[in-house]
Amino acid sequence: LGNTIVFPYSYKSSYKSNLLGSSTSPIQDVNMEEEFELKDGDVVTEVVDGIPTIIFFDQVHKYIERRMAKTIIMKLLGRSIGFNVLLKKITSLWCPRSPIQLMDLENDYYLIRFNSEDDYNKVVFGGPWVIFGQYLTVRLWSKDFSTSQSKVDTQLVWVRLPGLPEGFYSDFLIRAIGQLLGQVVKLDAHTNSARKGRFARLVVLIDLKKPLMSKIKINGRIQRIKYKSLPIICFSVWHVWT
Numbered sequence: 001l002g003n004t005i006v007f008p009y010s011y012k013s014s015y016k017s018n019l020l021g022s023s024t025s026p027i028q029d030v031n032m033e034e035e036f037e038l039k040d041g042d043v044v045t046e047v048v049d050g051i052p053t054i055i056f057f058d059q060v061h062k063y064i065e066r067r068m069a070k071t072i073i074m075k076l077l078g079r080s081i082g083f084n085v086l087l088k089k090i091t092s093l094w095c096p097r098s099p100i101q102l103m104d105l106e107n108d109y110y111l112i113r114f115n116s117e118d119d120y121n122k123v124v125f126g127g128p129w130v131i132f133g134q135y136l137t138v139r140l141w142s143k144d145f146s147t148s149q150s151k152v153d154t155q156l157v158w159v160r161l162p163g164l165p166e167g168f169y170s171d172f173l174i175r176a177i178g179q180l181l182g183q184v185v186k187l188d189a190h191t192n193s194a195r196k197g198r199f200a201r202l203v204v205l206i207d208l209k210k211p212l213m214s215k216i217k218i219n220g221r222i223q224r225i226k227y228k229s230l231p232i233i234c235f236s237v238w239h240v241w242t
Contacts, residue, residue, distance in 0.1 A: 071141035106147035
């Protein structure tokens with residue numbers, strides 16, 4: 001735990017050096033760390049019910065969100081994988097154009113920070129990714145994520161709406177429809193321009209704890225749902241084998 005590496009460097013830093021921001025680490029240059037100074041109004045420390053407590057306010061949260069803007073959380077379903085093996089596999093699979101930072105976390109989760117927006121979008125929206133025949137789950141970093149979650153409970157997936165009536169080919173209408181399935185993260189460029197009328201495509205963050213819908217109704221009409229980039233599915237009882 002605590003391994004960190006930046007591709008294509010062979011340097012591997014400790015968690016402590018990352019935390020302290022050692023000046024010898026190439027990570028600082030790769031990720032262009034923003035200078036941030038805590039001010040009096042940014043943090044409060046106190047003792048609540050005998051427990052030392054620290055509270056960070058808006059400016060700190062905004063800084064964290066900027067710092068983690070191109071960060072994803074990954075986990076390989078069905079098996080554990082070592083740090084160096086995973087690094088070798090993903091660099092071969094993704095061929096990133098800019099350095100990436102990989103850090104191993106608890107419960108077989110990995111965190112990856114990208115320097116390039118193109119590399120980030122390729123990984124987030126370009127799946128499915130498979131390593132050793134197992135599905136590599138990808139989720140956007142969020143402040144609510146915790147490594148104590150032993151099972152993957154959300155997943156980004158491409159969704160198709162085959163046969164969607166032409167009148168609904170509009171950004172805000174397709175987003176509204178997609179919200180029935182989960183949080184809409186991205187629309188296909190062709191979907192937005194209606195250049196591909198065969199089906200609408202969008203990326204949705206689905207909740208794996210809920211039943212997976214194979215169809216919805218739009219104004220009383222059945223609309224089929226097609227999913228891409230999913231592991232083993234059972235539509236009657238949604239289950240991800242881990």
